[in-house]
Amino acid sequence: MYPRGRRATLAAILRTILKDRPSTQKEIAEKVGVSRRYVTELLQPLIEKGAVFRTYAVDMTKLRRHFPELLEELGRHIHEDLEAHLRNVRPYFERMIDLTESQVELAIQAVERDPDLARKIVRMDEEVNRLDEEIRLYVRTLPTFQPSEEAGKTAALLLEISHCIERVGDYSCNIAEVADRIGTLSDLECWDDLKRAAERARSMISTAYDAFLSLSKDRVKEAADRVYRLEEDVHDLIVKVCDEAIREAEESPSRSRHLFAVSRVTKDIERIADKAVDIVDYTRELIEGRPRDLTPEQEVRETVPADTA
DSSP states (O other): OOOOGGGOOHHHHHHHHHHHOOSSHHHHHHHHTSOHHHHHHHHHHHHHTTSBOTTSOBOHHHHHHHOHHHHHHHHHTHHHHHHHHHHHHHHHHHHHHHHHHHHHHHHHHHHHTOTTHHHHHHHHHHHHHHHHHHHHHHHTTHHHHSOSHHHHHHHHHHHHHHHHHHHHHHHHHHHHHHHHHHOOOTTSTTHHHHHHHHHHHHHHHHHHHHHHHHTOHHHHHHHHHHHHHHHHHHHHHHHHHHHHHHHHHHHOGGGHHHHHHHHHHHHHHHHHHHHHHHHHHHHHHHHHOOOOOSSOHHHHOOSSOGGGO
16 A cells, blocks of 8 residues: 555655546645645656656656656555456456356367257357457556556456467367367267367366466466476377378278368367466466566477478
């Protein structure tokens, strides 16, 4: 909490200007609990440098250039406000997570035994997209109310995590579309390995979601280790599935349409696994300040050799 009264600092005054948009020094003084004269005294150096306008707006560029230590003090108080913002947006994340976990589970069931589930998965995705938009509209306001580099970075990471969750829903819809148009794949020889890959990707997503919602360093570290291990399993299984599908297509040309669908499903399973890795990495950066790898493995590897793709 920012100090008030005689203990009030210039950072507290700036925080009031940024959050409450006062139009007069009297408003500032009342909110901070100090005299107008004290407000004038503290703000004078910033006004002279053009970092604060007399209409009581803050020029963040000039504040950063001329008063870096003040900007740092302002940033130290950001967490109390961000925690409140995160509490407000958390229900949207929780609902998105519940929906997309169900979408992945139902997508596997759709291609295994019940193509009629496809329409339900698509309907669920409409709500996922709506929740993603709600999160984006809210999170984009964070740097406005807390205009510091830390707030901007936090907002960007939350937007990325929301995007990853939304994409999991999209990939589930892709799998459901295969079931709707082509039917089940469980009678193929490669199905058992395909289902194992899908279940591991589903486990990765569940683990990554739990880590994000916990916002606990210990749980995120454990989750990251598990997700990275499972990613290797998913990749190895998908390579095996693709080899099996190619062989089966050569032996049974009449089933080539279903076997071609396998390549579409495996690609979306791999993408779901990739999003689990992204969510863990973004969460670690959010909590630990640990930068993610800008060249992740999934962007440089090839599941199927180029000459057989």
